[in-house]
Amino acid sequence: MTDATKQRLAPWIATAALFLVWELACRVFGVPEFILPTPSASFAALFEFFDAVMFNASFTLWVTLVGFAIAVVFGLALGVLVGASALTYAALYPILIGFNAIPKVAIVPILVIWFGIGAVPAILTAFLISFFPIVVNVATGIATLEPELKDVLRSLGARPMDILLKVGLPRSMPYFFASLKVAVTLAFVGSIISETIAGNRGIGYLMMQASSSFRVPLVFAGLIVVAVMGVGMYAVFAYIERRMTGWAFRGQA
Amino acid sequence: MSFIGIEDVSLRYGGADGTLAVQDCTLAIERGEFVALVGPSGCGKSTLLKMVSGLELPSAGSVYLDGHEVAGPQHGIGIAFQNATLLPWRTTLDNVLLPLEVSREYRASFRRNRAEHVERARGLLRTVGLDEFREHAPYQLSGGMQQRANLCRALIHEPDLLLLDEPFAALDAFTREELWGVLQQLFMDRRFTVILVTHDLRESVYLADTVHVVSKRPGRIVKSRRIELPRPRTLEMTFEPGFVDIVHELRDAISEIRAS
Ligand SMILES: Nc1ncnc2c1ncn2[C@@H]1O[C@H](COP(=O)(O)OP(=O)(O)OP(=O)(O)O)[C@@H](O)[C@H]1O
Numbered sequence: 001m002t003d004a005t006k007q008r009l010a011p012w013i014a015t016a017a018l019f020l021v022w023e024l025a026c027r028v029f030g031v032p033e034f035i036l037p038t039p040s041a042s043f044a045a046l047f048e049f050f051d052a053v054m055f056n057a058s059f060t061l062w063v064t065l066v067g068f069a070i071a072v073v074f075g076l077a078l079g080v081l082v083g084a085s086a087l088t089y090a091a092l093y094p095i096l097i098g099f100n101a102i103p104k105v106a107i108v109p110i111l112v113i114w115f116g117i118g119a120v121p122a123i124l125t126a127f128l129i130s131f132f133p134i135v136v137n138v139a140t141g142i143a144t145l146e147p148e149l150k151d152v153l154r155s156l157g158a159r160p161m162d163i164l165l166k167v168g169l170p171r172s173m174p175y176f177f178a179s180l181k182v183a184v185t186l187a188f189v190g191s192i193i194s195e196t197i198a199g200n201r202g203i204g205y206l207m208m209q210a211s212s213s214f215r216v217p218l219v220f221a222g223l224i225v226v227a228v229m230g231v232g233m234y235a236v237f238a239y240i241e242r243r244m245t246g247w248a249f250r251g252q253a
Numbered sequence: 254m255s256f257i258g259i260e261d262v263s264l265r266y267g268g269a270d271g272t273l274a275v276q277d278c279t280l281a282i283e284r285g286e287f288v289a290l291v292g293p294s295g296c297g298k299s300t301l302l303k304m305v306s307g308l309e310l311p312s313a314g315s316v317y318l319d320g321h322e323v324a325g326p327q328h329g330i331g332i333a334f335q336n337a338t339l340l341p342w343r344t345t346l347d348n349v350l351l352p353l354e355v356s357r358e359y360r361a362s363f364r365r366n367r368a369e370h371v372e373r374a375r376g377l378l379r380t381v382g383l384d385e386f387r388e389h390a391p392y393q394l395s396g397g398m399q400q401r402a403n404l405c406r407a408l409i410h411e412p413d414l415l416l417l418d419e420p421f422a423a424l425d426a427f428t429r430e431e432l433w434g435v436l437q438q439l440f441m442d443r444r445f446t447v448i449l450v451t452h453d454l455r456e457s458v459y460l461a462d463t464v465h466v467v468s469k470r471p472g473r474i475v476k477s478r479r480i481e482l483p484r485p486r487t488l489e490m491t492f493e494p495g496f497v498d499i500v501h502e503l504r505d506a507i508s509e510i511r512a513s
């Protein structure tokens with residue numbers, strides 16, 4: 001087996017091993033199902049309620065991606081604004097840090113008061129929780145322009161807009177795409193938090209319902225589906241990152 | 254009047270009790286002259302370059318460039334640093350063309366006559382032996398090749414003045430000596446004015462018409478040495494007694510400064 005094949009197989013084997021250990025531990029120690037169900041019981045629940053799970057999961061996926069899309073547009077714009085000048089950086093950075101420190105769980109009830117129960121609070125929570133890394137990364141990419149290059153550009157009489165478009169933005173793209181991977185998984189956290197607290201649809205709502213009726217294997221089925229969606233989205237954006245900013249990987253691949 | 258006049262210039266960084274980097278420095282540079290600045294580390298050489306380019310303004314005294322007092326970033330200048338800072342997402346050729354895309358003087362003409370400017374850029378790349386690498390990305394170039402491209406980028410807008418801050422310091426000895434030849438060739442072809450900051454005394458004597466020795470911080474010029482050797486200078490010449498004597502003379506001057 002070549003090293004490349006080993007690399008490709010490793011994550012699958014590690015995941016399978018995780019499920020195996022989990023299964024064995026539950027059986028050996030006789031853990032009751034309402035505390036920690038075995039993975040086989042969780043998968044059984046997943047197939048038993050397959051339609052309901054898929055219906056709610058696709059709703060969550062949709063909500064998450066809408067919130068995430070808003071976060072991308074907003075995060076990119078704000079990141080450019082923050083990174084573009086020392087003044088906006090000084091002005092906005094503390095606000096951003098402060099805002100990021102607020103637990104988004106605390107915001108959901110407010111959103112529900114404003115927008116009612118449903119998709120909107122979940123979209124907004126997904127957005128609020130995921131835009132921060134995008135802003136920080138884009139701003140960092142723009143603000144960390146090499147001082148030597150800045151001197152070269154200034155002495156050419158380059159306009160700030162040109163510097164931003166020709167150097168700042170392209171330079172921040174690897175940071176931007178790297179942040180998307182993180183942000184999209186955070187967006188799932190946001191939408192599911194919101195659905196759990198105040199939803200009438202979605203995988204978070206389903207898990208809430210299942211746990212209040214002590215169908216713990218179904219809760220775990222929900223968790224597994226969430227994890228799979230998270231990994232899937234991460235993989236999609238990791239792929240996009242490689243495609244878009246291959247130059248940043250210096251032909252290591 | 255000289256092309257560049259630095260007259261009783263002082264610069265203090267960071268307010269009244271900040272670092273006094275340069276004090277009462279006076280220096281005149283003629284058009285078409287190749288000047289080297291040498292001196293101990295931290296003595297204010299880079300600061301002097303920045304004041305000539307207008308990227309830093311003196312706290313006292315004045316800098317004149319081509320008869321005008323420097324009051325802000327000057328445009329007809331090419332700058333290259335030790336760090337080549339090529340843009341990694343652009344090819345070598347596109348990196349060299351960057352100044353034309355953003356410079357006040359060239360942007361319009363670049364859009365109209367792109368082909369002509371590309372031809373000019375390729376001419377420069379050919380001079381430094383890089384034309385066949387024009388479609389390569391910077392990471393595919395060696396350090397010496399990146400520095401050649403950096404020189405081309407500094408010269409593409411045909412500046413009258415080239416400011417070089419230790420451009421070859423990060424290169425190995427062989428590559429460095431190769432690039433002395435490249436730079437000398439460019440200088441002889443185009444006859445711009447050069448200020449080169451370097452720590453390498455052989456480099457300064459090989460390349461410059463005048464070597465100025467800068468004192469410990471706060472920097473002043475304490476010795477100016479004309480180098481009358483004929484051009485083109487060759488690497489063989491750097492081992493001849495006349496050349497070696499000048500290097501020793503400069504070395505003694507710097508040891509004296511460091512000991513004082
Ligand atoms: N932007 C800055 N802010 C504050 N102090 C600075 C700044 N740039 C340089 N200095 C200080 O000014 C002094 C002269 O710096 P400069 O970079 O001109 O020296 P140099 O002769 O180029 O040194 P080297 O040979 O090591 O490059 C140093 O003491 C340095 O710490």
Ligand SMILES: [Mg+2]
Binds near residue numbers: 299300
């Ligand atoms: Mg320096």
